[in-house]
Amino acid sequence: MxxxxxxxxxxxxxxxATIGAAMAAxxxxxxxxxxxxxxxxxREMREARHGAYEKFISSMLSLHAQTSIFQGDAEMVPEEMSNESYSQLHQLATSVERNSVAVALAGPxxxxxxxxKIARMSVELVGQIGFVQLGTDMSDERQVNRWRWRLSKVIADHAVLFENSLDDFVYLAQAALDDDGSAN
Structure with missing residues (x-):
């Protein structure tokens, strides 16, 4: 040569060698x-999720504070409720439902x-509480008492489910916020 x-x-x-080094760089x-x-x-997703989760949990806690008296005991469901009290419950359930949309969009x-699921449950719970008022329109007092007792039992059970769902959601939200994506 x-x-x-x-x-x-x-x-x-x-x-x-120069081209290879440039490509590697x-x-x-x-x-x-x-x-x-x-x-x-x-980081941006975490911040958005944190805000959405926080508002949702806050609205759930507000509704829970008003419905926790019904938990587990059908005797605790009042026979009558003022329109103002029911309206407040309805507004709280609407707030839970509205905040669930932001959570749904934030994911995962x-x-x-x-x-x-919690949004549907809150609307259902408040709706059942509202049905207690309808029983007063029945003419047969025994029928009213049976109907009210059954409905009160359902309300008490749903109030417990709502509280358990609240706890479960908090744990799911924490896990989602702690996920750094390293497993992906």
């Missing part, structure tokens, strides 16, 4: 940028499913 060919081959080898830069972008996205799927 003469000196000219060796020089050309040496220059070619140097060029290939470019790949590393892109990968670093992707990691930073993903980290920033996760497990938290969304739990929030939507």
């Amino acid at each position: 003469d000196a000219g060919t060796a020089a050309v081959l040496g220059a070619l080898a140097g060029s290939v 470019g790949w590393a830069q892109r990968e670093g940028a992707r990691i930073v972008a993903r980290s920033q996205h996760r 799927k497990e938290v969304t499913e739990a929030a939507l």
Whole structure:
């Protein structure tokens, strides 16, 4: 091999090495940028989720504070409720339902499913409490008492389910907020 060919081959080898190093550096830069972008996205999602979860839990706690008296004991369900008290319960259930939409949009799927289930449960619970008032329109007092006792039992059971769902949601929300995405 003469000196000219060796020089050309040496220059070619140097060029290939330089191109390879440049490609590796470019790949590393892109990968670093992707990691930073993903980290920033996760941070923004966490902040949005935190806010949505916090409002939802707050609305659930407000409704729970008003319905916890019904838990477990059918005797605790009042025979009559003022329109103002029922209206307040209805507004609290509406707040739970409205805040569940923000949670559903924030995700993830497990938290969304739990929030939507709780929203339906809160509306159902308040609706059942409202039905207690309807029993006073019946003419047969024995029928009224049986109907009210059955409904009171259902309300007491649903109040307990609502409280348990509240606890379960808090744990799901904590897990979603703690997820750093490293398992993906």
